[in-house]
Amino acid sequence: MSPAGDKQEIPAEVYYLLTHIVDALANERGVSVVPTNTRLTTQQAADHLGISRPTLVKLLEQGDISFSKVGRHRRVLLTDLIGYEKDLEERRREGLREATQEAAHDGTYFDTPTDSNSR
Template sequence: MASIVSSERSTFIPSAAQQEELEAFSRFLENAPSAANRGPAKLVSQTGEVRELPAPLYRILVEIVDALSAGRGVSVMPNEQQMTTQQAADFLAMSRPSLVKLLESGDIPFIKVGRHRRVKLSDLVAYESRLTEVRRELLDSMSQEGFASGHYFQVPTQGRSSE
């Protein structure tokens, strides 16, 4: 079976001429009746063949259309795509020097191509997931400590005017 998806990144930036059509399609998706009790969305090919659209794919489609209708470009890339350190830093919304520290400390795997570091998208996503989990655990721990000490539901009095 021939693949219609490239193994490289594909970027689409809407033109001004496409903007109106994208905005109309975004409104269509936004105003569509809830899918509850109606079954999955369907996709109709140019030949008339109808296929059910899996819910995760439908959610991705909605996100893509929303971004494009807002005039933002969208990139689609395979999970194993290698990125430069600047691209990886941009993905994680941090500076390149901060990313390089994470790479050199072993927090995020990388390979070297000549003198240049390359990072897989899947490794960046895994790092984000680990970071989210650590933050969640810390917040849970802080909440439990506050509850155990009896201060969890107390409203601070500092800064309040006396009545």
């Protein structure tokens, strides 16, 4: 409801996003809202991913994340970072699924590391 008392329906995605933002602010965490087409420096991109700048540069040079050059400086689109994060998460989930299926097939799914050493 608006301050004037007007009701406005909003999409569920917007509601959940706003809830997340309000929760972060209530817990004294910073929030940034930026367009997804924002170009980031390599340091900003590394900070976003939680990795070092040299590690990010390796990912860029390997072609894992797209980038462009402005003069001698690399720039990374936020959308490309988000895509990389999604791909990485999917690869992690797939690896976990495969490991789980393999352990279930081998009958070792419920073994603990100390159990597997005694075999």
